[in-house]
Amino acid sequence: MQPIQGATARPPGEPPSTHSAAGEFPLSTVQRTVLERLITRIVALNQQQSAEVWAGLKHDLGLKSETPLLSRHFPAAEQNLNQRLNHAQTTHGTRQVVQQLSELLPQGNNRQAVSDYIRQNFGQTALSQLTPEQLKSVLTLLQNNQLAIPQPQQRQATDRPLLPAEHNSLNKQVAKLAAATGESSKLIWQSMLELSGVKTGELIPAKHFALLTTWLQARQTLSQQNTPTLHTIQAALKQPLEPAEWKEITDYSQQRFQATPQTLLTTAQVQDILNQVFLKRAERQPSALEVHHIQPIASPIWAPFIDPLKAISARPGLALIALVVVMLLLWIVI
Template identity: 65%
Template sequence: MQPLSGPPARPPGEGLNAPPAAGELPLSTRQRTVLEQLITQLCSLTRQQGAEVWAGIKHDLGVKSGSPLLSRHFPAAEQNLNQRLEAATQNHATRQVLAQLTGLLNQGNNRQAVSDFIRQQFGQTALSQLTPEQLKTVLTMLRQGELSIPQPQQRPATDRPLLPAEHSTLNQMVTRLAAATGESGKQIWQSMLELSGVKRGDLIPAKQFPHLTTWLTARQTLSQQSAPTLHSLQAALKQPLEPEEQRSLTEYARQAWQVQPQSVLTAAQVQDLLNQIVLRRVERERDRELNDPRYVQPIFSPFAPVLDLLRPATGRPGLLFIALFVILLLFWLLV
């Protein structure tokens, strides 16, 4: 008899090795690429490292730290990363809004205005307690100048000197301009004092703050341009030129420097033209204040009481004589 051909007999219950199920295979190249791209985006928005994020995913999915992710883990891992990325994106946007708000708080009375607004509108006392949408609302209103100090807390801008926060803002801007131009901070401050028209030892009035910030910002912007012109100078102003100002500046540049709108300006010409803008705006404000009825002083009439005395005395000669004597005495004393 010939032996039967084929594989040798196996013990009962011991069959051929079956291939692993699809879900038990390691992550495919495409799956790993998708997860790695999401992790890269997440790391760019946070301070986390890639290995830390991988470990966090395994922890959330219940996978042991020493075990690899399998294909069946991919859907849950992708969803986990998308949720993390969405939260990180929102947090990043909120941090940016907070940073912009913080930069504006040191200007003028913005800090007090924002504090009053969020307490009245949202019942909060700190920016960190606001929602992202509330923070955006505050930032938008602050940029548009819709937040102001309540009337009882305001002081006349024409009388008061610079607030500490306003002085600090100017000092920071002077430092940046000095670093950009090589000019000394002391010299820049001296130019600002001359533009403000204050005497040595006097304080800069708060009403000059907008003009000085415009002057400093424009100088900072133009110092970074290799070929500034009249057009770029006008574009650098925080408060745009009015049509009459624009005509006057163009005429001044032509007469003083023989400069046309398309001509390239030197550093000296840029500073002189910016000085002219500020000086003319300060002069225009001064004229407006002098013509404002609130600043017109009544004409003093020292003889008004005497004339009032003469009216009832005109019908009584005795009193009229006394009144005339009083007038002559006053005239003698004044002379």
Template identity: 75%
Template sequence: MQPIQGTPARPPGQEPTQAANNAGEQPLSTLQRTVLERLVIRLIALTQQQSAEVWAGMKHDLGLKNDAPLLSRHFPAAEQNLNQRVETATQNHTTRQVVSQLTELLSQGNNRQAVSDFIRQQFGQTALSQLTPQQLKTVLTMLQNNQITIPQPQQRPATERPLLPAEHNSLNQAVTKLAAATGESGKLIWQSMMELSGVKTGELIPAKHFAPLMTWLQARQTLSTHSAPTLHTIQTALKQPLDDTEMRAITEYAQQTWQATPQTILTTAQVQDILNHVFLRRTERATGTPEVRDIQPIYSPFVAPIVDTIKSISTRPGFFFIALLIALALFWLVS
């Protein structure tokens, strides 16, 4: 009896090597493709990517051309790649949700200042973007559980509302521009604004100071580019120019403080002092006590016009005698 020609005998359960190689070159099975497609769908939901973009990215990571088919032997590496992408996308999605919740809470009360103080003390950072996902989650949890101390502002009259977020942002942008133009610290500029507004640490700037502060910031930025500023330069730099009364008061202030005329070139410190003076006049934060130079003599309302007239006519020789007679008559009446 002749042996059967063909495949040689092999032990039971042992697959031929060639068959194993051929199996690896087969297209993905239905089960394998279903597993990969589910991972792709999860990734699309987390990242808003397109399906083709996800498949192309995965093939690129595996070293395959975009038009190359996935085979059964590629399945383990493809599944691992997609799982890693899903894990990363999940972490990023969670972080975005935490940041969104934090942003909503920061707009309430004094939470922004409280969180700023907390992350500076606990993590040595000054911005939420510098925190790790776990640190962000810690901040959110503590804020939700009222475990972060909220600084309470000093109570103001109901009519003096604090700055709105949009107003605060506008001031902050102007401060940033001024700091860039002058090289001065933004923190010091804010400190100057707080002192001008008469508020203390933890107290909010009243909204009524928004317009004068914006004028103060913009004028400082404009004047920082002038090499020889004068009172007239300051007048043109102000968004709300000085009226006649203000200009007269500022001119007198400069004359009495530095013997400066409207044409005198002012130093940077003098310019800032004058702008501070303008701000204080416009916000009516003067003490109300008249300075010595502002006190008028008791006789001023009655005598000043006559004195001015005498001064005027005394410059004319023909009228000097008349002026002298008027002065003697006035002296006789008062005595």
């Protein structure tokens, strides 16, 4: 018997070739590259091993671990990996948001403000119960200082010392800056004490907490800049310079360093300018009104007689004469 024209001869009883039907071929180079790129992105986000992802993919497709993927499996495999990637991206993003929130919550009254906000707006009492979008909205509000502190805890800035949570927050930022610059944490703290106007061993006033946080964050950011200028300093500040502040700092840089906004600055010059920003902003902080600064609304009607009476009371002889004169005048009137 002659084989059918065009067909490949095979021994009697052997099953048809698995490559004969469309889709039964192994993955093409393009298909495998697409899947491998998806798996690489997944591994980078969730720190899994690529072998684990391949094994999980085959399990989801109902294949045994030793069964190779074929071209007909490609559409389902690509969809599965895209779903895994989306999940990994969401989880990774949420993890970053939670980390940023954990750094901001100890500062000031942020923890109480966030607790009240999520209870009033989301009906929840814990961050772990929020959706990723809700977590992002809370983080944005905190970063933009748009979360109101609960009214019972609102208070005017005073000279109270830093709270333990505020001190710990600064300590973490100091450690990061020391690691980035190689400067000792002790010297950084000493600089902060000097800027705050307190001596070694004294406590930093809480009113300087926000300014010190901005100072530390700006130094951390600028330590990674190879060509810092006044413009990069402006960009590094959490609270950018207002027009009046910008003019003060540019004038200061011109007078002290002959530096324009485009001039490349040294590390020492950058730190000097950041110190000036801190000091000028600290000067503008409102202070509590002291009693001896309060003036009467209007002088009492007897004010013109106060000074003469003081002079008379200081000299007993004059006081006696004045008393006699007053008695004579009263006798004449009566």
